Amino acid sequence: MFVTVFLLLVALCAHGGNGEDSEETQRPGHVSVIIVGGTGDLAKKYLWQGFFQLYINQVSSGNTFSFYGGGLSPGEKATPVFFEILKAVSCTKDVSQERCALLKEQFLRLSQYRQLKTLEDYQDLAKDIEKQLQQEGMTEAGRLFYLSVPAFAYADIAEKINSSCRPTSGAWLRVVLEKPFGHDYRSAQVLASQLGSALKDEEMYRIDHYLGKQVVSKILPFRTENRKYLDPIWNRHHIERVEIVLKETLDVKGRIPFYDQYGVIRDVLQNHLTEVMTLLTMKLPANVSNSEEVLQNKLQIFSSLLPLGKNQAVIGQYQTYKSEVQQELNKTKDHVTLTPTFAAVLAHINEAQYEGVPILLISGKMLDERVGYARILFKNDVFCLQNHNNVHCKAKQIIFYFGHGSLQYPAVLVSKNLFKPAVTGSEWKEVTEHKDVSVLGLPISDYYVQTPAEEKEAYSELISHIFAGRKNSFISTENLLASWGMWTSLLSSLTSSFPRIYPGGAENGDMLDVRLRGKDISYNSEVVIISPDKMGDASANSFKVMQGKFRSADMVSAWTEELVETLAADMQEVAEAAIHEGGVFHLAVSGGSTPLALFHRLAVHHFTFPWRNTHVWMVDERCVPLTEPESNFYSVHENLLKHVKIPYYNIHPMPVQLNQRLCVEDDGGVLLYEKELSRLVNGSSFHFVLLGVGYDGHTASLFPGVKADQHGQSLVALTESPSKPHQRMSLTFNAINRAHKVVLLVMGKGKHELVTQLSRVKDALDKYPVTGVKPANGSLVWYIDYDALIG
Ligand SMILES: *[C@@H]1O[C@H](CO)[C@@H](O)[C@H](O)[C@H]1NC(C)=O
Ligand SMILES: *[C@@H]1O[C@H](CO)[C@@H](O)[C@H](O)[C@H]1NC(C)=O
Numbered sequence: 015m016f017v018t019v020f021l022l023l024v025a026l027c028a029h030g031g032n033g034e035d036s037e038e039t040q041r042p043g044h045v046s047v048i049i050v051g052g053t054g055d056l057a058k059k060y061l062w063q064g065f066f067q068l069y070i071n072q073v074s075s076g077n078t079f080s081f082y083g084g085g086l087s088p089g090e091k092a093t094p095v096f097f098e099i100l101k102a103v104s105c106t107k108d109v110s111q112e113r114c115a116l117l118k119e120q121f122l123r124l125s126q127y128r129q130l131k132t133l134e135d136y137q138d139l140a141k142d143i144e145k146q147l148q149q150e151g152m153t154e155a156g157r158l159f160y161l162s163v164p165a166f167a168y169a170d171i172a173e174k175i176n177s178s179c180r181p182t183s184g185a186w187l188r189v190v191l192e193k194p195f196g197h198d199y200r201s202a203q204v205l206a207s208q209l210g211s212a213l214k215d216e217e218m219y220r221i222d223h224y225l226g227k228q229v230v231s232k233i234l235p236f237r238t239e240n241r242k243y244l245d246p247i248w249n250r251h252h253i254e255r256v257e258i259v260l261k262e263t264l265d266v267k268g269r270i271p272f273y274d275q276y277g278v279i280r281d282v283l284q285n286h287l288t289e290v291m292t293l294l295t296m297k298l299p300a301n302v303s304n305s306e307e308v309l310q311n312k313l314q315i316f317s318s319l320l321p322l323g324k325n326q327a328v329i330g331q332y333q334t335y336k337s338e339v340q341q342e343l344n345k346t347k348d349h350v351t352l353t354p355t356f357a358a359v360l361a362h363i364n365e366a367q368y369e370g371v372p373i374l375l376i377s378g379k380m381l382d383e384r385v386g387y388a389r390i391l392f393k394n395d396v397f398c399l400q401n402h403n404n405v406h407c408k409a410k411q412i413i414f415y416f417g418h419g420s421l422q423y424p425a426v427l428v429s430k431n432l433f434k435p436a437v438t439g440s441e442w443k444e445v446t447e448h449k450d451v452s453v454l455g456l457p458i459s460d461y462y463v464q465t466p467a468e469e470k471e472a473y474s475e476l477i478s479h480i481f482a483g484r485k486n487s488f489i490s491t492e493n494l495l496a497s498w499g500m501w502t503s504l505l506s507s508l509t510s511s512f513p514r515i516y517p518g519g520a521e522n523g524d525m526l527d528v529r530l531r532g533k534d535i536s537y538n539s540e541v542v543i544i545s546p547d548k549m550g551d552a553s554a555n556s557f558k559v560m561q562g563k564f565r566s567a568d569m570v571s572a573w574t575e576e577l578v579e580t581l582a583a584d585m586q587e588v589a590e591a592a593i594h595e596g597g598v599f600h601l602a603v604s605g606g607s608t609p610l611a612l613f614h615r616l617a618v619h620h621f622t623f624p625w626r627n628t629h630v631w632m633v634d635e636r637c638v639p640l641t642e643p644e645s646n647f648y649s650v651h652e653n654l655l656k657h658v659k660i661p662y663y664n665i666h667p668m669p670v671q672l673n674q675r676l677c678v679e680d681d682g683g684v685l686l687y688e689k690e691l692s693r694l695v696n697g698s699s700f701h702f703v704l705l706g707v708g709y710d711g712h713t714a715s716l717f718p719g720v721k722a723d724q725h726g727q728s729l730v731a732l733t734e735s736p737s738k739p740h741q742r743m744s745l746t747f748n749a750i751n752r753a754h755k756v757v758l759l760v761m762g763k764g765k766h767e768l769v770t771q772l773s774r775v776k777d778a779l780d781k782y783p784v785t786g787v788k789p790a791n792g793s794l795v796w797y798i799d800y801d802a803l804i805g
């Protein structure tokens with residue numbers, strides 16, 4: 015049996031070869047492929063298939079192979095699993111069943127599972143490879159390690175490879191890595207330098223599987239082949255906008271422990287979409303196969319990008335994400351996550367060629383359809399008076415269509431009013447017959463369409479490029495760090511931004527539509543209104559801000575974003591009225607995380623807010639230096655005051671630190687604040703007091719156990735919190751209840767339980783201090799978001 019197989023293979027080989035990948039001149043010989051994590055999901059789904067494809071392509075190349083699946087489990091346990099995975103590989107259509115069966119059998123015979131855990135395991139592997147080379151008198155061509163393991167294990171494995179698995183001289187070493195490559199610039203740099211001490215840059219192949227997509231790897235060749243048409247129009251005079259879009263319909267259930275730390279920007283924009291952006295905008299290299307030139311031109315784009323700030327991004331989160339996080343991370347109901355599952359980012363390249371051209375990068379989960387594309391939309395300078403369907407009146411665009419969506423197959427589309435693109439080589443073909451679909455606003459018949467002659471899986475493509483040593487399709491260290499350089503400041507400026515909550519699927523409607531204004535991007539619909547009776551099956555266009563009663567006071571309720579918007583507008587109205595009447599507006603604000611969204615809103619959107627005549631007071635303060643992040647004042651300053659034009663003598667932090675001590679009664683901080691307040695605020699009545707409610711029912715720093723008359727007529731008091739830091743300074747009920755208007759802001763599902771209790775309990779100040787908030791002559795309004803109200 016064995017002999018027959020062998021002869022047959024020889025016969026097949028003699029006929030088979032047409033010298034694929036012959037552009038590389040590497041010495042033929044024996045190649046050892048080691049997938050570390052060889053029984054994992056990625057290996058199972060793509061990698062073994064990719065290596066089998068490589069094996070088929072190389073059968074007649076003069077190279078021989080051994081394949082190792084490495085893992086942490088001992089061999090007895092993992093070997094059967096390993097072979098089950100291998101048995102699932104398949105051939106492409108052009109391979110006959112008979113030949114396929116033979117190839118598969120041979121592939122399995124060349125493969126084995128190895129435990130790869132300790133340094134000795136790696137040393138043993140190296141010994142076995144060398145022994146085999148000697149016994150069979152083979153020259154070694156190279157060793158390919160594919161690290162399909164979590165990134166934290168990379169450095170350790172790379173070290174083991176360096177110290178014990180380098181090939182014999184003259185042979186290559188290639189080590190393949192998968193994202194994530196860090197989660198910001200710093201961590202990427204640390205990882206890069208750890209890897210750099212074990213591996214040379216040319217030995218590392220960082221995969222971005224997008225670069226294995228046929229349409230993505232067509233971008234540069236397409237731009238080159240059609241240079242004569244594109245050169246005159248590939249610039250700011252002709253390009254209206256560039257869009258790089260990856261829409262997904264899936265949620266992230268099951269991947270949350272990973273996803274919640276990364277979010278859509280790190281998961282997709284920093285890598286896939288950024289790579290596509292550089293391919294579209296970089297200067298064309300004289301030789302597209304020259305990796306060094308391609309890299310340099312890419313780096314040039316990174317260095318010309320205008321910095322991305324908060325105003326260059328909008329973020330969203332699908333509605334059920336929060337509860338999925340609570341469930342998968344075993345968090346309580348009050349756990350809040352700001353991780354975006356949708357982002358739209360607006361980039362600009364500061365080069366004469368692209369000045370003012372908006373480059374949009376958009377991706378999200380739970381959207382209406384699954385599709386990926388990059389579109390270059392050109393300006394249309396033709397005005398059609400009568401026949402708007404005339405070809406000259408239609409959109410002019412080039413679309414690199416990665417797949418799925420209405421078209422279903424990868425393609426490059428050029429609108430017919432632009433030019434007819436060249437079709438070169440045998441790898442791409444023109445499509446002239448298609449079903450009647452429309453792609454980004456135009457019927458397919460309005461485009462010239464090209465598609466790959468044969469669709470290839472991205473991983474198989476990349477594996478063949480790794481084998482051929484084509485570094486173009488991989489992310490070099492410099493490229494990686496440049497990309498993190500682009501994204502890191504945006505990511506840190508978004509850490510406390512609230513994503514817009516979207517229902518998911520087609521119901522998103524126009525909620526996630528964005529508007530470009532100069533260099534800034536924002537959601538197109540400022541206020542999304544939700545009607546409470548529709549909230550179960552939210553249809554996005556009937557949403558509404560709801561007015562009602564809560565604990566017999568007025569209540570305003572809406573989704574978080576609209577609630578914050580409404581509150582900001584209401585606050586501005588009170589401020590303007592107060593200033594109209596007495597020339598000044600006295601505002602007392604709380605610390606904590608609940609008002610951050612409001613502060614952000616005020617800082618970013620309410621440019622007309624009368625800050626110049628506003629005095630900002632603190633409702634309460636923790637007894638820590640005001641320069642500590644824990645300090646309420648610090649947070650109000652960082653999130654609001656430093657962003658607005660407010661005179662510094664209008665800002666009134668609580669004097670918690672006097673004589674280099676914190677909240678010592680003898681230092682008289684309480685009296686000092688009270689004095690200042692009585693002096694500046696007419697009747698000691700603030701115009702507006704913004705309060706929150708703690709899970710235990712406390713408000714300001716008035717905690718359960720507080721007595722109604724505890725602070726007498728004082729306006730300010732030192733209090734004790736059950737949680738750290740224990741000492742606080744706080745306005746008293748007396749001060750709060752003298753105010754003209756008091757707002758209690760309650761947000762987040764975590765507060766639902768509390769809201770339910772509060773709606774039922776009678777006034778019980780000692781148990782629920784918040785029930786002691788009862789302005790004597792002023793008004794109380796509860797602002798409660800739907801998450802807190804409905805749960
Ligand atoms: C690999 O290990 C050797 C010592 O075993 C060390 O000298 C070398 O710097 C390491 N790194 C690289 C990239 O070779
Ligand atoms: C382009 O670059 C590749 C890879 O460096 C090289 O093999 C090839 O000869 C170059 N082609 C030309 C025309 O210079």
Ligand SMILES: *[C@@H]1O[C@H](CO)[C@@H](O)[C@H](O)[C@H]1NC(C)=O
Nearest residue numbers: 340341342343344345346347
């Ligand atoms: C979830 O958290 C609770 C309380 O923190 C703990 O008792 C429980 O063991 C946790 N369950 C899991 C699966 O981690």
Ligand SMILES: *[C@@H]1O[C@H](CO)[C@@H](O)[C@H](O)[C@H]1NC(C)=O
Nearest residue numbers: 595596597598695696697699
């Ligand atoms: C102070 O408040 C009193 C009572 O509300 C009012 O009559 C008076 O006009 C106020 N003074 C100023 C300067 O606003």
Ligand SMILES: *[C@@H]1O[C@H](CO)[C@@H](O)[C@H](O)[C@H]1NC(C)=O
Nearest residue numbers: 697699751752753789790791
């Ligand atoms: C409420 O108004 C009455 C009448 O104007 C006044 O006497 C009283 O002092 C006010 N109470 C507070 C707490 O401001």
